Amino acid sequence: DRRLPILAVDGPAGAGKSTVTRRAAQALGLQYLDTGAMYRAVTWWCLENNLDLRDEPAVVEAIAHCQLRLESSDPHQPTRVWINDREVSQAIRSLEVTQRVSQVAALRGVRRLMVRQQRAIGANGGIAAEGRDIGTHVFPEAGLKIFLTASPAERAQRRWQELQQQGQCDLSYEELLAQITARDTADQQRTYAPFRKAADAIEICTDNLGIDEVVSKIVHLYRSRLPQP
Ligand code: CDP
Numbered sequence: 001d002r003r004l005p006i007l008a009v010d011g012p013a014g015a016g017k018s019t020v021t022r023r024a025a026q027a028l029g030l031q032y033l034d035t036g037a038m039y040r041a042v043t044w045w046c047l048e049n050n051l052d053l054r055d056e057p058a059v060v061e062a063i064a065h066c067q068l069r070l071e072s073s074d075p076h077q078p079t080r081v082w083i084n085d086r087e088v089s090q091a092i093r094s095l096e097v098t099q100r101v102s103q104v105a106a107l108r109g110v111r112r113l114m115v116r117q118q119r120a121i122g123a124n125g126g127i128a129a130e131g132r133d134i135g136t137h138v139f140p141e142a143g144l145k146i147f148l149t150a151s152p153a154e155r156a157q158r159r160w161q162e163l164q165q166q167g168q169c170d171l172s173y174e175e176l177l178a179q180i181t182a183r184d185t186a187d188q189q190r191t192y193a194p195f196r197k198a199a200d201a202i203e204i205c206t207d208n209l210g211i212d213e214v215v216s217k218i219v220h221l222y223r224s225r226l227p228q229p
């Protein structure tokens, strides 16, 4: 079997998953998959169509008819996303979507649809996937599982700086911290594929680590697990 192993990266909001996984994927020649962008895109679609998010059959039915397309060719830019040919790359990062995404992602029918697409993308190995349930549920056979963490204060600080740089200051640091902890809790407490560290995942706390250090740790770990010729 010459297929490259899958790299699975899970962790709470703002731990650096996207930033670090994109770069590790580039260094390792793997395709990058941002599963959070998928949950965000279908959440945006539900809000755009004024669906009642408590009406699970209606939500699942609407999402089942959605065509999602992800593109991440630039390792320094967020994933670009289209839903039914409409680009929603910016829209899926809005406050409204961020506040609602955990509710939509908790629905079993929604997760089934997303996980099926994620497994199809990883069917031939060679991908670096990032999210909340990658190592526990989507790709339990992944060759390397990383659990990326940082303290809530550090994660809120990073998000706040990011928003400042983009000139978006709709939330204070305290509001951001509250939002992040609320989302972590909701993701951990849902019934279907809750957010957990896989038993065989390697935990990296990034509180005192720079992006390059985290990337090189992951790249080394992944290479050390490749079958030796
Ligand atoms: O980047 P950030 O940490 O803000 O979140 P994200 O990775 O974009 O994910 C947004 C939300 O999607 C999470 O809070 C989860 O509710 C959901 N999600 C999930 O349930 N399972 C995944 N594999 C990825 C994301």
Ligand code: CDP
Pocket: 011, 012, 013, 014, 015, 016, 017, 018, 019, 020, 158, 159, 162, 206, 209, 210, 211, 214
């Ligand atoms: O995907 P996730 O929500 O886990 O986090 P992210 O969006 O990749 O990263 C959040 C912010 O933390 C970004 O602005 C990164 O540049 C920053 N970061 C950092 O400062 N130090 C790290 N070791 C990793 C990320």
